[in-house]
Amino acid sequence: MSKIEEVAAAVEAGKAKIVGGLVQEAIDAGCDPTQILNEGMIGAMDVVGEKFKKNEIFVPEMLVAARAMKKGVEVLKPHLAGDGGASHGKYIIGTVAGDLHDIGKNLVGMMIESSGFELIDLGVDVPAEKFVEAIKANPDCHVVGVSALLTTTMPAMKDTVKAIIDAGLQSQVKIMVGGAPITQEFADEIGADCYTADAASAASKAKELA
Numbered sequence: 001m002s003k004i005e006e007v008a009a010a011v012e013a014g015k016a017k018i019v020g021g022l023v024q025e026a027i028d029a030g031c032d033p034t035q036i037l038n039e040g041m042i043g044a045m046d047v048v049g050e051k052f053k054k055n056e057i058f059v060p061e062m063l064v065a066a067r068a069m070k071k072g073v074e075v076l077k078p079h080l081a082g083d084g085g086a087s088h089g090k091y092i093i094g095t096v097a098g099d100l101h102d103i104g105k106n107l108v109g110m111m112i113e114s115s116g117f118e119l120i121d122l123g124v125d126v127p128a129e130k131f132v133e134a135i136k137a138n139p140d141c142h143v144v145g146v147s148a149l150l151t152t153t154m155p156a157m158k159d160t161v162k163a164i165i166d167a168g169l170q171s172q173v174k175i176m177v178g179g180a181p182i183t184q185e186f187a188d189e190i191g192a193d194c195y196t197a198d199a200a201s202a203a204s205k206a207k208e209l210a
Helices: 003-012 016-028 033-053 059-079 103-114 128-137 151-166 184-190 199-209
Strands: 090-095 118-121 141-147 174-178
Touching (some): 003 016, 003 059, 016 033, 016 059, 033 103, 033 199, 059 103, 090 103, 090 128, 103 118, 103 141, 103 199, 128 151, 141 151, 141 199, 174 184, 174 199
Parallel strands (some): 090 118, 141 174
16 A cells, blocks of 8 residues: 555544654655645545445544544645645635524535635625625635525525625636525525535535636
């Protein structure tokens, strides 16, 4: 097993305690840092995402793997050129105004980050204007994720998507929406570019859109 394969196996198994050491061993052995990131860690998270979609693993296992990857990235970051290895650019995420739920958003964020994006997390209860400001401030961001967990905050999601479109930003970013009450029909109705039902799907869709 190569050093990079060892890193991948440890990330997939969620072995956060040993991932950092294995990444350091791979660097010491002369492995290319970008290759360690893409093949060793992002590749492992792609496998984890696929297993999650097939119900072979569940949210806890996915979280553990994402945390393990984070430990590896901490060791790897100083060795990556320039932007910390965010190979797909930036991804802005936030939960809409009036909604304080962040577990789903955080899980999506971890998977997005694990897929090679630089994550900009606006937090919860985010007004539409704040999404617009963040997109304008980051011209290299091409995907934005808007989350709502309450049926009562679905209108706020609609307002957020409208604000982004009205600001003329749809040529820059694709708008992804998600959350328990959200459906494909609702996404189509409010003019979002894409709806995903879970964190793993969100990560693979974001890579397509970036």
